[in-house]
Amino acid sequence: MGNADPSVSIIDDDAEFRDSVVRLLETVGLHCRQFSSVPDFLRADPPEGPSCLVLDVRMPGRSGLELQRDLAVANKQVPIIFITAHADVPMTVQAMKGGAIEFLTKPFRPQDLLDAVETGLARDRTIRESERAFATLRARFDTLSSREREVMLLVVAGRLNKQIANDIGIAEATVKVHRTHAMRKMKARSFPELCRMADILKIKPQQP
Helix, strand or coil: CCCCCCEEEEECCCHHHHHHHHHHHHCCCCEEEEECCHHHHHHCCCCCCCEEEEEECCCCCCCHHHHHHHHHHCCCCCCEEEEECCCCHHHHHHHHHCCCCEEEECCCCHHHHHHHHHHHHHHHHHHHHHHHHHHHHHHHHHCCCHHHHHHHHHHHCCCCHHHHHHHHCCCHHHHHHHHHHHHHHHCCCCHHHHHHHHHHCCCCCCCC
16 A cells, blocks of 8 residues: 555646546646546545546535535545636635635646645655654554553653652563563664654653
8 A cells, every 4th residue: 555656636626637637647647637626536435546636616515614624523634736717815814724725716727736735745645654654663662562551651751760760660570571571562772762653642641
């Protein structure tokens, strides 16, 4: 899945405009998917590779801004390039505050769209890489026993083995065993690396 080809989804009720965008993006080797409405897009399977949206602001039914808001609520970080024939300042501000890559007004320069799409795909690659890294660390953390997790959290809180032994009422030698197991299962080569992993997982160290 990580090596799947990038794609661009174009959502616009104007078929002629969609076709023109597809022709432009295909000149740089990009795969495109066309949708005439937001519901059509939501019914489709999500792309496997890096992707971004070229999205019309105003359409019959659900608007592009509503889709942006719905994706944010669902915690789906899809890069969006907005297209509109009639822009206004509040609309532009709302779109950009929502994290849009670009807000282009028709007619626009083809290169402006190509640049925006390139930025959007690069951002999505970064998002996907971060999600894969998180999932890998989460899977490793889930293999830890409850005691190993407890020791790991105290370790990243800066507690020494002797202090941890006193905190949880076990022998210091046993703490060392659990610490070694946790490091091995997390594939952490050093204490700072283990701390970075805990930070990525947003694991709050326990306070003794």
